[in-house]
Amino acid sequence: MRKPSLGGNPKVWSNEEVTQYDMMQSIVIPKKDEMLDIITSMIPFDENKALKVMEIGVGLGALTERIFNRFPESDFLGIDGSAQMIANAQERLKKFSGKIKILERNFNKPLWLNGVNDKFDLVCSSLTLHYLSTRRRREFFKEIFKVLKKKGTFIYSCAVKANSPSIQKIFVKIHRKYLRDQILKVMGKKFTDEDLDRVFKKRRDKMGINPATTVDHLDLLKKAGFSKVEFIWKHRHYAIFMGVK
Known part of the structure; x- marks a missing residue:
């Protein structure tokens, strides 16, 4: 089992897990489409502007596609740690192939931006x-600040944990019920709490999910140097944050 504080290792994603990625997210993540739509709608630029965009963790390209549809003149650099995920994203995004480049990089490594000028x-x-990873958080946010133009924007969603352990327990209880209901709806299977632990806890530990609190995220943005920071949206333990340089 990988310690959560070490963060994720993209090399542990199997081809099967990449193939099942969209289906698993539809089960695990409530309001995923709403989350992606809010990120896209909060981008504070004219839609005719030819933006220079970097996306970290392209996945299968769901956010990328939304941004291109709103900002069709953009040039795009994607970052992802999984070669198989990149291959699948490139297939989905092939209609934008002249405007997008995706690099295989692990942002938990300090040299992940080498060659990005x-x-x-x-x-x-x-x-x-x-x-x-816990030790990379502060430096990573500073690295993002440095690659942004003046008045550039950093906007992202991620899993978070509650500021209070007692409230976190409530989130977990609610989310377990949500997972059981979704598994029954999508897969036609009845899961117990033991089944959830067997499937999802093992998967979470393997992937190295290491959530911080909402307070932590705002603090990271401020200490990186962002002049404006905002906590935009939250649903249980998923949230959207924004910083302007």
């Missing part, structure tokens, strides 16, 4: 930064 109007991410 551009400055960006927008850095975005969806459901990825909870894989940051």
Whole structure:
């Protein structure tokens, strides 16, 4: 089992897990489409502007596609740690192939930005930064600040934990019921709490999910140097944050 504080290791994603990624997210993450739509709608630029965009954790390209649909003149640099995830995203995004480049990089490694010399109007991410290791968090946010242009925007969603352990227990209880209901709806299977532990806790530990609190995220943004920071949206233990340079 990987210690959560070590963060994620993209090399542990199997081809089967990548293939099942969308289906698993539809089960595990409530209001995922709403989350992606809010991120896209909060991007504070004119839709005719040719943005320079970096996305961290492209996954299968769901957020990328939304941003391109709103900002079709953009140039896009994607970052993901899984070669199989990148291959699947490139297939989904092939209609934008002349405007997008995706690099295989692990942002838990300090040299993940080697060779990236551009400055960006927008850095975005969806459901990825909870894989940051505890020791990398502060430096990572500073690195994002440095690659942004003046008045550039950083907007992202991720899993968070409650500021209070007692409230976290309530979140977990509610989410377990949600998971049981979703598994029955999507897969036609009845899961007990023991089944959830067997499937999801093992998976979470393997992936290295390491959520911080909402207070932590706002503090990280401020200490990185962002002049404006905002906590935009939250549903249970998923949240959206924004910082402007």
